[in-house]
Amino acid sequence: MQPGKVALVTGANKGIGFEIARRLARQNITVLLGARDENRGKEAAGRLRDEGLDVHFLPLDQTRPESIAAAARQVEQQFGRLDVLVNNAAILLDQGVAPSNLDAEALRQTLETNVVGVVNVTRALLPLIRKGPAGRIVNLSSSGGSLGLIGDRVGVFAPAYQISKAAVNGFTVLLASELRNTPIKVNSACPGWVRTDMGGPGAPLTVEQGADTPVWLATLPDDGPTGGFFNSRQPVSW
Ligand code: NAP
Numbered sequence: 001m002q003p004g005k006v007a008l009v010t011g012a013n014k015g016i017g018f019e020i021a022r023r024l025a026r027q028n029i030t031v032l033l034g035a036r037d038e039n040r041g042k043e044a045a046g047r048l049r050d051e052g053l054d055v056h057f058l059p060l061d062q063t064r065p066e067s068i069a070a071a072a073r074q075v076e077q078q079f080g081r082l083d084v085l086v087n088n089a090a091i092l093l094d095q096g097v098a099p100s101n102l103d104a105e106a107l108r109q110t111l112e113t114n115v116v117g118v119v120n121v122t123r124a125l126l127p128l129i130r131k132g133p134a135g136r137i138v139n140l141s142s143s144g145g146s147l148g149l150i151g152d153r154v155g156v157f158a159p160a161y162q163i164s165k166a167a168v169n170g171f172t173v174l175l176a177s178e179l180r181n182t183p184i185k186v187n188s189a190c191p192g193w194v195r196t197d198m199g200g201p202g203a204p205l206t207v208e209q210g211a212d213t214p215v216w217l218a219t220l221p222d223d224g225p226t227g228g229f230f231n232s233r234q235p236v237s238w
Pocket of ligand 1: 141194
């Protein structure tokens, strides 16, 4: 029997990542719920298993290379491949800071998690994604990282974070281009402004709404797009 699909969602113990994990599992995908904290990760995976979903906690701190390597080893030993990688985990440290006051340490930490972490996780798992028939990689980005929209529809609200998402978009385009002659698709998703710990209580969208575009990109058919940036399933300007 052909085994079902396997997905990994990073930073999935809460917020949009948790909802993405739930939505993918509802499509009969085995979901590895990545979380850096064991208690939070186990508790979140347990909640989704209580809903009858095939979800398992996978320890993964994307700022720690040894944690990434251990996670990749575990996926390889248990499943031998990975069909879907959703790079969801991120931090936002500099809400409300002016670009002229951009703090070097906040920038370093933000890039370490949001960019270097995403690149390292993807690099560690790509060999397993190549083993599947039609890999999908989704990088959670933000319209706040759209260089074309800043100053127009998107304001300046957290410069280190916004720079990190612009860099994530760069990685999406570069990797998608490298993989263009493979079945693997790589896309960036903006979930919109969503009510989570990061988005805050005043955000207009629910996590269900925020998860829609990432889940759509994670389950694209073979004729779907690659190397794009989407919000509400529509292209966003870079
Ligand atoms: P959130 O509620 O703050 O959740 C972030 C998740 O990332 C948490 O599970 C957190 O784990 C995890 N994380 C942080 N650093 C990590 C690390 N080093 N290793 C592994 N996991 C780590 O954020 P969210 O609002 O759901 O956002 C999810 C994604 O959507 C992010 O990429 C964000 O930039 C993007 N986004 C969000 C909004 C919005 O309005 N909310 C808008 C645009 C884009 P802990 O629980 O252990 O801290």
